[in-house]
């Protein structure tokens with residue numbers, strides 16, 4: 001160990017993503033093999049006992065980098081001193097629940113968590129919201145943390161990015177590492193736009209190499225955009241290990257940077273780039289350097305891409321308007 005432990009707060013710690021995520025954090029995959037971590041787990045009171053069970057298993061892993069585990073049911077305590085916040089716990093949609101009800105229920109979670117981050121997190125706090133609807137939950141939390149730079153709040157679309165890489169690698173018969181500059185635009189929802197407009201396979205344009213616009217429009221895009229629903233249909237539960245893996249990737253890249261000549265995708269606060277209204281937390285192609293995600297600038301957006309980006313961004317604006325109406329932002 002070469003440095004002081006980093007405090008990582010994980011909400012929804014007793015849930016299925018939490019179970020897949022915590023062991024990878026403890027093993028050093030979130031921040032690197034030289035960085036010890038202290039876990040601060042947040043759960044609702046009814047699930048604290050289950051979180052304690054997971055903590056017992058973490059102890060039993062004898063992870064050299066795991067410097068401590070604390071469990072809370074109070075966001076103020078859980079986020080006190082947090083350097084990284086992984087906001088996984090959210091209210092799932094239940095039978096008969098309308099979209100507005102879901103947004104309101106999640107507002108009740110992400111507003112106090114944003115306030116707690118504002119009140120007590122470390123100055124270098126980085127937040128990743130995984131719990132759905134991730135972009136709008138991130139917006140709610142961010143809007144209640146006025147003292148934290150807005151760009152420290154991000155929403156997860158790395159799972160969508162990874163799904164896009166996997167589908168393209170299969171189609172092209174290449175390794176995922178042969179692909180560069182794939183991008184997810186917009187919302188982490190079925191309206192998202194997984195784009196290959198600028199993507200390269202071993203230095204060649206992906207769309208030209210595939211040479212099949214119908215496959216891109218009618219198979220690739222819906223497969224990626226609806227993959228979450230397909231996993232729920234197949235497993236009877238939403239994606240967990242792949243979501244945890246993507247959360248690890250998102251934070252690792254944020255801290256350690258993107259490779260030269262490539263980018264990744266993340267939901268970040270819009271600065272107005274590409275016609276995305278300023279302040280919305282939308283997915284963009286992003287690079288990471290010196291601990292900051294930045295939107296890739298200056299890309300030409302073609303006629304195929306423009307309406308698809310706009311449609312997903314319009315959905316984000318609707319969600320923002322709905323939570324504004326509910327007084328949540």
Ligand SMILES: NC(=O)c1ccc[n+]([C@@H]2O[C@H](COP(=O)([O-])OP(=O)(O)OC[C@H]3O[C@@H](n4cnc5c(N)ncnc54)[C@H](O)[C@@H]3O)[C@@H](O)[C@H]2O)c1
Nearest residue numbers: 012014015016017042043047089090130131132156159243
């Ligand atoms: N962004 C993505 O790519 C992505 C991918 C997969 C799943 N998700 C979302 O992640 C979320 C978690 O998924 P899961 O499968 O782990 O769900 P889960 O139901 O197994 O676990 C959620 C946990 O959150 C806890 N929780 C609820 N309210 C809380 C609060 N106020 N504070 C702390 N904990 C709270 C619950 O007690 C539960 O243990 C869901 O919203 C899911 O839709 C997002």
Ligand SMILES: O=C(O)C[C@H](O)C(=O)O
Nearest residue numbers: 132227228229231238239
């Ligand atoms: O939980 C869901 O609704 C699906 C999840 O966001 C996913 O993309 O797998």
